[in-house]
Amino acid sequence: MLLSNGPSKVPKVLGEMVESIASAILIDTKLDLDKVWEIFEPLLSPIATPENLELPPLRELTELCSHHGYFLNTTCTNEGDMYVCCCS
Structure with missing residues (x-):
């Protein structure tokens, strides 16, 4: 993402x-x-x-997952002008 x-x-x-x-x-x-x-x-x-x-997109995704009972594990890195997040 x-x-x-x-x-x-x-x-x-x-x-x-x-x-x-x-x-x-x-x-x-x-x-x-x-x-x-x-x-x-x-x-x-x-x-x-x-x-x-x-809402920031990652927060919106986290709240949506939480609402449906899923735990979202994210690892984010800053690559220039973009953040790259791996979600599982």
């Missing part, structure tokens, strides 16, 4: 910032996921919906 190593639509640091803020809120609310969602849902709903969210 060949996976493109092209530029992401969203800077990685932005995702890390959102994750850090969500983690801080989760800790401050004593692990209340409903409160975290209450804060983040109005912020994210105009931007990210299940319909426009794109």
Whole structure:
């Protein structure tokens, strides 16, 4: 399986910032996921919906296999501008 190593639509640091803020809120609310969602849902709903969210191909394959009860073993290498993953 060949996976493109092209530029992401969203800077990685932005995702890390959102994750850090969500983690801080989760800790401050004593692990209340409903409160975290209450804060983040109005912020994210105009931007990210299940319909426009794109998963990286390897993650999508891993989740599909997991959903059907299969364990996916992958070995990935970076070959220039491409990632080559062997899946079994």
